[in-house]
Amino acid sequence: MLRRCSSDERQQATYERSREFHLACVDSAELRQIADQVRTQFQQESVLTFQRLASNSPGVDAFTVTIAGVDVRRFRDGLVADPVARERLVGGSVTEANALILVVDVADMELAQRFVAGLGGTWDSGSVQYGDREFVSA
Secondary structure: OEEEEEEOOOOEEEEEEOOOOOOOOOOHHHHHHHHHHHHHHOOOOEEEEEEEOOOOOOOOOEEEEEEEOOOHHHHHHHHHHOHHHHHHOOEEEEOOOOEEEEEEEHHHHHHHHHHHHHOOOOOOHHHOEEEEEEEEEO
């Protein structure tokens, strides 16, 4: 996957290879520690963690959604054309199979739906997963 992320420090968007890890039987503190080790090992500015939770859990602050048929160029062009989406959606990943994966604050669901429609994508409610996200940085 290719991940696009914003850098507050550098005031620019970066494109870098994304790595996905699935962990089981770790608590929040262990997850943060592992994320920091991954960040250091792969020389990343930050690592995004996402812990899936039931949609009604009090810890839910974000969701993921997968949109088929969106390539890196269309994602990039959409972000360039939409400064609000660029600022608030923070970033996303595009798989080698051209599926866009967004990790979005729950308050920005309508913005994400509008952004996806602007890309010509189809919102897939069945792919929405709720959870707790955290950016682990130095």
